[in-house]
Amino acid sequence: MLVFDAHRLLGPIPSDDVTTTDLDGLVAELDHLAIDACAVSCTAEIFGDPRSEHTRETVAAWLAAEAAPTRHLTAQVIIPAGTSGWPSTPEDILGAAPALVRACPVRHHFDPLGPVARSWWRELAAHDIPVALDAGECGLPLISALAATHPRLRILVLSAGYRELRRLAELLETFPGVYIETGTLVAAGAVEWLAREYGPDRLVFGTGAPLWDDAGPRFLLDHLELPEPDVEMVAAGSARELIGERWPW
Numbered sequence: 001m002l003v004f005d006a007h008r009l010l011g012p013i014p015s016d017d018v019t020t021t022d023l024d025g026l027v028a029e030l031d032h033l034a035i036d037a038c039a040v041s042c043t044a045e046i047f048g049d050p051r052s053e054h055t056r057e058t059v060a061a062w063l064a065a066e067a068a069p070t071r072h073l074t075a076q077v078i079i080p081a082g083t084s085g086w087p088s089t090p091e092d093i094l095g096a097a098p099a100l101v102r103a104c105p106v107r108h109h110f111d112p113l114g115p116v117a118r119s120w121w122r123e124l125a126a127h128d129i130p131v132a133l134d135a136g137e138c139g140l141p142l143i144s145a146l147a148a149t150h151p152r153l154r155i156l157v158l159s160a161g162y163r164e165l166r167r168l169a170e171l172l173e174t175f176p177g178v179y180i181e182t183g184t185l186v187a188a189g190a191v192e193w194l195a196r197e198y199g200p201d202r203l204v205f206g207t208g209a210p211l212w213d214d215a216g217p218r219f220l221l222d223h224l225e226l227p228e229p230d231v232e233m234v235a236a237g238s239a240r241e242l243i244g245e246r247w248p249w
Contacts, residue, residue: 002249003035003221004236005214007132007158007181007206008072010062011043018210021062027071029209033218036236037071037249039206041102041132045077050108070248073099075132079108080117090123099246100156102132105142112138112146125152130179130242135160140167147175154179154242159208162187165194172198179242181206182234183217191234192225200226200233201241 010026012019020026030038042059049055063074078093078101093101101124105112112121124131133143136159144167147155154177160168161184171178172194183206185191195203205221207214224231240247 001232002236003218004205004239004249005030005035005038005207005209006156006204006239006242007183007208008038008040009043009046009209009211010040011058013043013211014047016211020210023063023072029214030071033214035214035218037073039073039075039100039132039239041075041077046102046104046107050077050079051081073243073246073248075100075102077102077104078120078131079103080110080112080120090120094123094127094129097246098129099243100130100132104134104137106138112142113149118149121146121150121153125150125154128154128244130154130156132156132158132181134158135164140164140171143178144171144175147171147178151175151177153177156181156204156242158206159184159212161185162190165190169194169197172202178202179204179238181208182220183207183212183214186216186220189225191220195224195226195230195234200230201238203234204238204242205235 011021020029026040042062044055044058076098111117131153133155135143135157143155143157156179158181160180168180179202181204182191191203207217221235
């Protein structure tokens with residue numbers, strides 16, 4: 001069974017001693033838990049300014065690798081901007097043809113429902129590039145508002161937590177472009193219930209490691225009480241459908 005972790009972090013975590021700062025370490029962690037590949041965002045972009053030259057140099061160093069084949073996709077962090085900063089337009093992102101991007105509207109102090117961000121979401125939707133948003137950072141009501149405003153934009157909800165099952169169900173029922181990462185859905189039967197009600201293709205395996213534990217979600221994946229095709233869909237099939245033609249494996 002192919003296993004794809006759609007939510008991985010590379011780099012030090014502020015106020016924490018967990019860190020993975022190079023691809024060799026990342027691959028070792030994936031091998032330890034029999035995870036075939038992952039989507040990774042760099043903490044220098046999440047907790048710093050993605051537009052700064054220093055951040056770009058740091059990220060490039062972390063992502064430099066001699067080994068092949070590649071075991072990761074980079075989920076670049078974006079800050080919708082007007083005419084200043086980097087990147088300044090959606091085209092700066094689209095030119096790199098990313099498989100998905102990540103946005104941190106609260107941490108990076110931009111309005112995801114404002115006029116500048118709206119133009120970015122339209123372009124991402126038009127080019128079929130999904131955006132990942134951390135529910136713990138920006139909250140499910142904001143994600144719901146964004147999905148309602150941009151129904152063509154596909155959104156991957158990260159780190160929602162098992163206590164939000166009712167609101168996650170409402171998101172899945174209301175917005176067909178919303179997908180839920182499973183890493184924090186560790187309550188008994190939570191993933192199974194969502195899969196049966198809304199389809200396993202809407203649930204994307206992810207861990208949030210090393211900020212979040214990865215062993216628990218990986219163990220849960222192996223013990224889901226679902227038909228084998230549904231488990232395979234959660235493990236990697238839903239991510240393959242989400243990423244689409246940019247899926248390399």
